[in-house]
Amino acid sequence: MAMDMWLKEMQLEGEGVAMSYKIKETLLRKQTQYQDMAIVDSEVFGRMLILDGIVQTTIKDEFVYHEMISHIPLFTHPNPKKVLVVGGGDGGAIREILKHKSVEKAVLCEIDKDVVDACKKYLPEISCALDDPRCEVFIGDGIKYVKEHKNEFDVIIVDSTDPFSIAEGLFGGNFYKDIYEALTEDGIFVAQTETPFFLPDTVRKVFSDAKAIFPVTKLFMAAIPTYPGGYWSFTVGSKKYDPTQVDITKIPEMDTKYYTPEIHKACFVLPKYIKEVIGE
Ligand code: AAT
Missing domain, CATH: 2.30.140.10 (Spermidine synthase, tetramerisation domain)
Structure with a gap:
């Protein structure tokens, strides 16, 4: 049967x-x-x-998310050397980050060791860079880790589960203040921030919390078939560099399937209903 x-x-x-x-x-x-x-x-x-x-x-659509959450901040910062990923135990963001030659060290702070172990075993296409000598895997709570590190990272990527339970504290003002302090003086952060179509209140709150702390705050979008709504948001908070003002003619060629210099510009162009959600 x-x-x-x-x-x-x-x-x-x-x-x-x-x-x-x-x-x-x-x-x-x-x-x-x-x-x-x-x-x-x-x-x-x-x-x-x-x-x-x-x-x-x-396996089929991870490239969109991992390329966009990584290459947007890493091609905005002119010389990213030290990068932190909070969450992201599958290693997909680490794989993309390590494509950047300037990066000397990428730390992955994932709370659940079982996620890392399972992804190493069953999703090697995604986790393949976790054993790279430039990568350090730290098992622990990202909230605590960020609080305990000051003025250290050029880029921080919040690749977290949705805002419930263990990940709830990864969305919001208190955490963004600690991120601000964990960043170097010209540092930049990006977080996955849910679907503006179905969860406008979440997107609005995260964006306004980030905007209260970072001089430059921008929202960008990418099309991810397996995330609800398909059209997913990411919030960037930056101390100095504006991701929308990058000279895209200077972005070097990279082995990607979604990200291109043109996409870097285009992803910040928002439909009217999303601009209204974030009040821009
Ligand atoms: N790369 C895409 C996969 C993820 S998984 C997000 C990871 O965040 C999970 O492995 C989870 O264990 C980890 N995590 C959750 N809370 C914390 C925390 N407080 N500290 C460190 N790691 C944490 C993201 C998918 C996005 C899904 C959108 N629907």
Whole structure:
């Protein structure tokens, strides 16, 4: 008897919306110290990392998210040497960061060691750079780590789960103040900040919290098929460099599938309804 297995993701249950994926096989299911973790093989997106029932990354579309969360800040800062990723235990952002020759050290601060171990085993295409000598993997809470480091990072990337439970404190003013202090004097930070279509209040709050702290605050968008709404936001807070004013003719060629110098400019051009969400 043929059996169809579907994963129904309820991230937007409160909004009355769910996404479903046809699943071929469950490769791993584990209750970690922090969350319910699964690695499944899906029909359309290949292997996926699922945390508390929510799709975090997939083999097929991870490039969009990881390229955009990394290359926008790293090509805005003229000479990024030391980079911190908060969350991002799959290693996708680290892989993109280490494509930049100027980077001497990239620290990954992930709270859940089981995520790192599972991604190393089942998602090697994404986690492949975690063993690079320029990468340091630190297992611990990003909120504490950022508080304990001052004036140290040129770029901080907040690659976190959605704003509930362990990740709740990674969205908002108190955390952004600590990020400001953990950055060097011309540092820049970027965070994944959810769907403006379904969660306008979240996007509005995060943007205004960042704007209260950083002299330059901008929102950019990317099309990520497995994140609800498909059209995902990222917030940049910068002490000095404006990501929209980068001279894109000076951006060197890089091995990417989504990011291009033209996309660097275009991703900051926002539809009217999103401008209204953030009051710009
Ligand atoms: N690269 C895309 C994948 C992620 S996963 C985000 C990671 O953040 C998870 O592994 C989770 O364990 C980690 N995390 C959550 N809270 C903390 C914390 N306080 N400190 C450190 N790490 C943390 C992002 C997907 C975005 C999903 C959008 N729907």
